Amino acid sequence: xxxxxxxxxxxxxxxxxxxxxxxxxxxxxxxxxxxxxxxxxxxxxxxxxxxxxxxxxxxxxxxxxxxxxxxxxxxxxxxxxxxxxxxxxxxxxxxxxxxxxxxxxxxxxxxxxxxxxxxxxxxxxxxxxxxxxxxxxxxxxxxxxxxxxxxxxxxxxxxxxxxxxxxxxxxxxxxxxxxxxxxxxxxxxx
Amino acid sequence: xxxxxxxxxxxxxxxxxxxxxxxxxxxxxxxxxxxxxxxxxxxxxxxxxxxxxxxxxxxxxxxxxxxxxxxxxxxxxxxxxxxxxxxxxxxxxxxxxxxxxxxxxxxxxxxxxxxxxxxxxxxxxxxxxxxxxxxxxxxxxxxxxxxxxxxxxxxxxxxxxxxxxxxxxxxxxxxxxxxxxxxxxxxxxxxxxxxxxxxxxxxxxxxxxxxxxxxxxxxxxxxxxxxxxxxxxxxxxxxxxxxxxxxxxxxxxxxxxxxxxxxxxxxxxxxxxxxxxxxxxxxxxxxxxxxxxxxxxxxxxxxxxxxxxxxxxxxxxxxxxxxxxxxxxxxxxxxxxxxxxxxxxxxxxxxxxxxxxxxxxxxxxxxxxxxxxxxxxxxxxxxxxxxxxxxxxxxxxxxxxxxxxxxxxxxxxxxxxxxxxxxxxxxxxxxxxxxxxxxxxxxxxxxxxxxxxxxxxxxxxxxxxxxxxxxxxxxxxxxxxxxxxxxxxxxxxxxxxxxxxxxxxxxxxxxxxxxxxxxxxxxxxxxxxxxxxxxxxxxxxxxxxxxxxxxxxxxxxxxxxxxxxxxxxxxxxxxxxxxxxxxxxxxxxxxxxxxxxxxxxxxxxxxxxxxxxxxxxxxxxxxxxxxxxxxxxxxxxxxxxxxxxxxxxxxxxxxxxxxxxxxxxxxxxxxxxxxxxxxxxxxxxxxxxxxxxxxxxxxxxxxxxxxxxxxxxxxxxxxxxxxxxxxxxxxxxxxxxxxxxxxxxxxxxxxxxxxxxxxx
Numbered sequence: 001x002x003x004x005x006x007x008x009x010x011x012x013x014x015x016x017x018x019x020x021x022x023x024x025x026x027x028x029x030x031x032x033x034x035x036x037x038x039x040x041x042x043x044x045x046x047x048x049x050x051x052x053x054x055x056x057x058x059x060x061x062x063x064x065x066x067x068x069x070x071x072x073x074x075x076x077x078x079x080x081x082x083x084x085x086x087x088x089x090x091x092x093x094x095x096x097x098x099x100x101x102x103x104x105x106x107x108x109x110x111x112x113x114x115x116x117x118x119x120x121x122x123x124x125x126x127x128x129x130x131x132x133x134x135x136x137x138x139x140x141x142x143x144x145x146x147x148x149x150x151x152x153x154x155x156x157x158x159x160x161x162x163x164x165x166x167x168x169x170x171x172x173x174x175x176x177x178x179x180x181x182x183x184x185x186x187x188x189x190x
Numbered sequence: 191x192x193x194x195x196x197x198x199x200x201x202x203x204x205x206x207x208x209x210x211x212x213x214x215x216x217x218x219x220x221x222x223x224x225x226x227x228x229x230x231x232x233x234x235x236x237x238x239x240x241x242x243x244x245x246x247x248x249x250x251x252x253x254x255x256x257x258x259x260x261x262x263x264x265x266x267x268x269x270x271x272x273x274x275x276x277x278x279x280x281x282x283x284x285x286x287x288x289x290x291x292x293x294x295x296x297x298x299x300x301x302x303x304x305x306x307x308x309x310x311x312x313x314x315x316x317x318x319x320x321x322x323x324x325x326x327x328x329x330x331x332x333x334x335x336x337x338x339x340x341x342x343x344x345x346x347x348x349x350x351x352x353x354x355x356x357x358x359x360x361x362x363x364x365x366x367x368x369x370x371x372x373x374x375x376x377x378x379x380x381x382x383x384x385x386x387x388x389x390x391x392x393x394x395x396x397x398x399x400x401x402x403x404x405x406x407x408x409x410x411x412x413x414x415x416x417x418x419x420x421x422x423x424x425x426x427x428x429x430x431x432x433x434x435x436x437x438x439x440x441x442x443x444x445x446x447x448x449x450x451x452x453x454x455x456x457x458x459x460x461x462x463x464x465x466x467x468x469x470x471x472x473x474x475x476x477x478x479x480x481x482x483x484x485x486x487x488x489x490x491x492x493x494x495x496x497x498x499x500x501x502x503x504x505x506x507x508x509x510x511x512x513x514x515x516x517x518x519x520x521x522x523x524x525x526x527x528x529x530x531x532x533x534x535x536x537x538x539x540x541x542x543x544x545x546x547x548x549x550x551x552x553x554x555x556x557x558x559x560x561x562x563x564x565x566x567x568x569x570x571x572x573x574x575x576x577x578x579x580x581x582x583x584x585x586x587x588x589x590x591x592x593x594x595x596x597x598x599x600x601x602x603x604x605x606x607x608x609x610x611x612x613x614x615x616x617x618x619x620x621x622x623x624x625x626x627x628x629x630x631x632x633x634x635x636x637x638x639x640x641x642x643x644x645x646x647x648x649x650x651x652x653x654x655x656x657x658x659x660x661x662x663x664x665x666x667x668x669x670x671x672x673x674x675x676x677x678x679x680x681x682x683x684x685x686x687x688x689x690x691x692x693x694x695x696x697x698x699x700x701x702x703x704x705x706x707x708x709x710x711x712x713x714x715x716x717x718x719x720x721x722x723x724x725x726x727x728x729x730x731x732x733x734x735x736x737x738x739x740x741x742x743x744x745x746x747x748x749x750x751x752x753x754x755x756x757x758x759x760x761x762x763x764x765x766x767x768x769x770x771x772x773x774x775x776x777x778x779x780x781x782x783x784x785x786x787x788x789x790x791x792x793x794x795x796x797x798x799x800x801x802x803x804x805x806x807x808x809x810x811x812x813x814x815x816x817x818x819x820x821x822x823x824x825x826x827x828x829x830x831x832x833x834x835x836x837x838x839x840x841x842x843x844x845x846x847x848x849x850x851x852x853x854x855x856x857x858x859x860x861x862x863x864x865x866x867x868x869x870x871x872x873x874x875x876x877x878x879x880x881x882x883x884x885x886x887x888x889x890x891x892x893x894x895x896x897x898x899x900x901x902x903x904x905x906x907x908x909x910x911x912x913x914x915x916x917x918x919x920x921x922x923x924x925x926x927x928x929x930x931x932x933x934x935x936x937x938x939x940x941x942x943x944x945x946x947x948x949x950x
Contacts, residue, residue, distance in 0.1 A: 013415055015399040015407075015430050017837035018853055022278035025849060026259050032852060044428055044895045049440060051895060053433045137261055140272045140404060141411040 003082055004150040005062065005121055007136070008159045010181040013143035014055035016041035020135030020144065027125050027134035034108045036060070036119040037135055052183055055143075060085060060106050060119040061168065061176030068098035068107060068116075077116065083177075084123050089115040103169050104176075121146065149177075216658065216913055218294045218307045218670070220702060221287035227255035228284065229699040236263050236751020238682070238694040240674035241276035241847075242840040243340060244403045245682070247752040248273060250281075250675065250697040257281045258675065258697060265752040268386070268405035268686070275838045279849035283673045284701055286848050288915055289656055290670040291702025300646050300664045303912045310705070310713070313667055318717035320650045321353070324622045330354030331586035332622040333650075334609050338629050341679045341694060345708040346627045346654075348578070349715050352723035356584035356591075357621070362603025364634045365841075368523040368936035371598045372533035375803050375935075378793030381537070381552045382686065383516060384760070385409040386417075388550035390508050390515035392453070393423045394446045394536065399430040401521060401835035405686075413550075422504055424449060424496065426832055427860060427902045428895030437504075440897050443830040444526040444823045444942045445494040449501060450517070450535035451818055452490035455482045456505035457542045464512065464544030471790065472541060474802025474815070481815045495897075512543035514550030522835070524941040527821050527933045534816045541799055547762040547790060556759055558689040564786065566776025570689035570755035571743055573681060576735040578723050592618050595810035596937050605937035607635060607930055613644040623650035627707050628671070632660040633842030633906055636928035636939045637883050654707050657846055663911035672704040678729045679708070681736050681747055687758035687766075693733075693747050708732075761786040810935055824944025829865065830897075831879065831945040833905040833924045841906045851916035858891035859922060860902035861947065866892040871949050879945040884926040887950065901947060 016039050024030060024037045037059040044051035066085045069077045076091035077098050092115035099107045099116065110117035122133040131137065136144040147156040156179075159165070165179040215221045230252035239246045239260070247263035249271075258281035264271035283289060293313040298304030308316075324332055335350035337343040339360035347358045362370065373381050385391060385398075386409030398407045413419035414434065423435035424446060432438040441449060457463045458479050468475050487498035487505075508515050517539040523529050537552075545551025558570035589612040590596055590605035599605055609631075612621040624645070635641050645651055645664045653665035662668050679694040705713075712724050726732055737743045747753050759770050764784040771777040781788050794800045807814025824830055838853045839845055845855070859877060871877060873892045878885055879901065886908065896902050908923030924941075931940035 012434075013411060015402075015411075015434070015837065017400070017402060018275040019273060019278055019837075021853065022275040022849060023259075023261070023273075026257055026278055026281065027253065029253065029256060032848070041430075044433070044893065048428075048894045049438055051428050051433070051438075053430070134259070137271075138273060138278055140270075140274055140402060140407055141399075142270070142408075 002150065003148045004177070005083060005146070006149040006156050006160070006177040006179060007062075007121070007133075008145040008156050008165065008179045008181065009057045010143045010145070011055045011183045012181060013141045014039060014057075015141055015143075016053070016055050017140060019138045019140050023134040023138035024119070027122060031110065031112050034110065034117070036117070054183070057178065057180070058104070058106060059178070061104050061174065061178045062121065064175035064177065065173055067101040067103060067174065071097040071101040073097065082123070084120055085118075086120060086123065087116050087118070089113050092116050103172050103174060216288060216290070217305050218290050218292035218668075219287060220285060220289045220291055223291060223702055225285055228252055228258070231696055231698065235695055235697045236265075236749070237697055238341070238674070238679075238692055239273065239277045239280060240340070240694075241280050241844060243338070245340070246273060246277060246404045247684075247692050248277060249751065252698065258284070262404065263751045265750055266405075266684075266690075266692070266754075268409060270404070270408050272404055272408065274402045274404065275853065276840055276844055276850060279847060280673070280675060282849040283656060283847055284675060284698065288846060288913070290658060290668055291704050293670060293703070294658075294668040296666045300651070300666070301642070301911065303663065305658075305668075308667070310703070313669065314714050314717040317650070317652055317667055317714060321623065321718060324649060325354065328620070328622050329586060331356055331584060332620060333357070334359065334589070334612070334621055334624045335626070336360070336606065336609070336624070336629050336631070337627040339603060340628070341682060342707045343627070345711045346625070348723070349711045349720075351581050351584075352715055352720045353718060354582050354584050356586060356588045358604060359606045359609065360603035361606065361629060361634060363599065363606045363937045364636075364939050365522050365524065367599065367603060368529035368933065368938045369519045369521070369533045370602055371936045372530055372537060373519070374598055374602070375806055376534060376537050376541075376794070376800055377554070379554055381519070382555055383518060384550050384553055385516065385518075386412050388413050388514060388516045389417070389419050390511035391419055391421045392504065392508060392517045392539070393421060393431060393435070394441075394450070394518065394520055395423075395425040395429075395525070395834075396518045396520040397425070397429045397431045397834055399434055400837045402837055403521075420507070426830070426897050426900045427834070428893075429834060430837075437500075439496045439500060442493070442495045442897070443832050443900055444821065446525060447528055447532035447535050448485070448490040448493040448818055449496050450532065450539055451482050451485040451816070452487045452501045453505045453508070453517070453539050454478075454535065454542060455485045456487060456502055457509055457539065458482060460506070462506065462509035463542040467544030467546075468542070470787070471546070472799045472801050473796045474800055477802040477815050478538065481817050485818060509543055513545040513548040515543060516540060516545060516551050522941070524938050526823065526942060527931060527940055528819050529933050529938045530813075530935040531816050531819070538801060538816060541801060546799070547760045547787070549760060549763050549766075553687065553760050555685045556688055557683060557685045558755070561685075561689050561756060561759065564759065564770070564778050564789070565756065565774040566778065567774060569774070571737070571740070573683070573691065573736045574738050576726065576732055578725060581723065587618070589618060589621065590937065595813075595935050597809055598935070599937045605932060606631070607932055607937075607939055610635070610637070610640050610644045610930060613647055614640070622648060623652075624648055625652045626661070627654040627711075630659045630661045630842035632664075633909070633923070633925050635930075636925050636941075637930040638910075638923060638926040639884060640930055641925075654710055658911065658913035659842075660909045660911045660914060663913055669710050670702070670704045671707045671710065672700050676700045676704070677706040678733075679706075680729070680732055684752065687760060688754055688756045690752065690754035691747055692752040695748060695751075761790055806935065813935060823942045827946070828944030829947055830900040831881065831927060831943050832900060832902050833941055834902065836904040839904070839906055843906070845906050845909060845917040846914045848916070855907070855916060855920045856889070857904040857907040857921040858889045860891050860893050860896040862896050862898040862900075863892050863894060865898050865901075865947070866890060869947060869949050871947075876950045878948045878950050879922060879927055880948065881927040881929070881943055881945045883929045886922045886926055888922040901945065
């Protein structure tokens, strides 16, 4: 059976510390001024003292129906055998259609390679060595989980089956593979 | 693959040896050198981080000769093999064009930013000549030595001792000092928190989710998420830890002590405390109980804005989880001039439920000698402490040694701020020079204008640093230290519930003409004619002395990076004690209750936990008993100004580190919507804060996550020297708004003050 790599982001555990962001830059040599991954601490929402923040992971959602792949005129953006949305730098002409098409606004032109770029779950680096993506490895509070959702024994499958999760902008039919566990707590006096 | 080659930029910028005012390239900086690929010493090295003071165990691997992927060392279980953003970004120091990699000498006025390169030999010669002149003319004590406490601070302080100056200072009185001194007064030693096993955690603004201490941050998250612990946070702003809490109470700044004492009141007068524990292990309970009788929750509500019913309920909930519950004693301990009794009150709330040496409570570090004694055999090797015999005894008193009330600080880092009065007002005598390492008092000492005035008044200022920090900018000589990724150091003790050691090791070959500070201060000592106090050759000799020449032990510690020994032990936790006794056949016999409780010894005058202290009463009459005192932190027409930590920066240190500066280079001021509304201030507006000592311009961030009477800024921004190119002029400089204060007993400075907020 094919692999279906997914990531689960537990927003209860996430503290917005950017360790993932820095680990990603270090492992993947991401140039200054662009980013594959960040966690935006948004809010606070609600009325004091019942406030809460949202910890929003902003990175490629590894859509199963990826608009960026649909619009790419040269086939530079494609879905590989591993199911990951991938970019062939040599085929990319820098037309930026993919950047316009991405509903999650996570693609950019890499200022060094001049090709479109984004998170690829460390496919070329850590995954290739059989390791977890850099962000998962670094996360201080274990808020990130990565694995094969087609493997019924995997931790991510267990999480998706047992926890309340949501995905961003599912109404667009993109079938994103970043699952989020929403915040239960939020500074609420019981 | 992306190529990070700055070569064409560097080519046009080679200015080595030139004297120039600040242009685009600082003399002696990496920008003036050619960049070569990083040379790793091996494929992966275990070491210790230095991006903050937690000093997490790390593993570092060179990526394509271009940067270093740093992750945690999994051998250290409680650290989970993790690093924070600062730890992960440490490698961006290495080839930062603004990093100083050649010694510099000032050629303009102090702070003018005019530098020329100087050789190490000439720098040592010129500095040593001046130091010896000052010693001859005014005495060795007129030179102060200061360093961020840490692995290498021992070397600059060894130089001070050899030179004959008693005036050594760490950053203690600007950050952790009061919780350390309060613990020493009560327990005779520092205490540790067992957050991961706690079922109920009360937190007074100890923001472990932004001020990350990896093992404690992880421990608290595990307690919350995996074990269902309840977290109660008292903090004036809605921080990340407040967000993750079950309850957030927006306490009035600086009034934590009233809530802590009211919690103690409820524990005692609602009969919730552990009488057997108090009877056996505590002195001074009756005096304390009599004092807190007046500190009712209703009284605390009028001071703190925390409702009496909440305080009462929280005290009951807390006691119901005893002894596996904890009141966190905090970290940055500069909330109020009554810090000493605030921290003592927090410890008191722990003592009352008898959580000492219990899971989820407070405990003492178990270092090898004591641990081996319990086991009845040598489970962990005991490291030798290389010392030098015949060190001179200074003839002068320390500059902070005037009032007896501060006696506990003299051996706990000193009162850093006293450098200012000693320099500017000759109190108690005139300082003439300041030698510093890895410290940035312009940011951390409060009253920046006074710090600048003091530095300008001295005859000699020497700074050892990675960058031309805001303080180094005023030095006469800058001695560039190698980064922690280029240094070997002594083995460090990292014992927790069982003994552990770890070691910092070189990850990459040294870049440029930098040296580790142990070498810098040794070579300066030799130039000063103090060779006889340096009977060791290099770091390898020191390490071998530590392990008593046991090469295989040293090799193992270096290879694994973090080595721990034996089973975790908490002396009053029956299950742990029983497992310990079963594991070691010669182990100490159990007490009748199946614990080692009777083995608890506290290094206090009574040998017990001193809830009330005669020693403190003798040092400062009226202060033996923990009590509440009214303090005025602001004027009626002012707002409270408070600060805190953000996860991507370390106080006075990291704001110019490239990857971290890119993440955050400004600190907009948190303002409540109603406070902002009255002044017609909107997010993004330019504002000014005016305090009794300074004024600062910044931008507004209007948010409901702050009290109406309070404004907040993340600390460490707004550097004012020209050399910190990424940080200079960005955001509010907190130290410029805070008045210089010396708190009773603990000598702490103060990070809460009053400000006027103005739209500009």
